[in-house]
Amino acid sequence: MSKEKIIIFDTTLRDGEQAAGASMTMEEKIAVAENLDRMKVDVIEAGFAFASKGDFAAIHEIAKRTKYAQVCSLARAKMDDIDAAGEAVKPAKNPRIHTFISTSEIHLKYQFKMTEEEVLEAIKKTVSHAKSYTDNVEWSAMDATRTRREYLYKAVETAIKAGATTVNIPDTVGYAIPEEFGDLIAQIKNNVPNIDKAIISVHCQND
The missing domain is CATH 3.20.20.70 (Aldolase class I)
Known part of the structure; x- marks a missing residue:
């Protein structure tokens, strides 16, 4: 990989959704992800799988549909979080887990x-x-x-x-x-x- 390459990590569906009034339905999240994928964004942080069943389902569906981008789930430094993230992104061609502490x-x-x-x-x-x-x-x-x-x-x-x-x-x-x-x-x-x-x-x- 060229040292000059800039990798775009888009967190609209995770961090962006925390903004007031920015909550999205499953269909809206999928539409955003499909547009990001068409734009060839490198990584889509699709949500926080452990946070809710809705987030898990959205990440899982996005992972199945994405053709180009890596699909990522956020996870705290907890085993249950990691497990949820891992299962949610499993269908992706290039799944990513993003863990933090x-x-x-x-x-x-x-x-x-x-x-x-x-x-x-x-x-x-x-x-x-x-x-x-x-x-x-x-x-x-x-x-x-x-x-x-x-x-x-x-x-x-x-x-x-x-x-x-x-x-x-x-x-x-x-x-x-x-x-x-x-x-x-x-x-x-x-x-x-x-x-x-x-x-x-x-x-x-x-x-």
């Missing part, structure tokens, strides 16, 4: 109530489990821009070692300005020893 100190302390070591162990287990469904696994470091740099490098390295083929660096709460975010990506490239084994993805917020 937070890495920032504030989230670990107050939301997840986990230590840094516990999170690293969760990354290993859930990425490895996702690999049992598909070789195409994306891992996200939720709240990456507020994460201690050295720990973020370790978390990314751990995910890649466990089998992640794409690592996503999201600015979950819109914390960084563009120059800061660019520097973060550059530092990840310079400080994660196995970063050459994965594609770097970014998810920037403007809301």
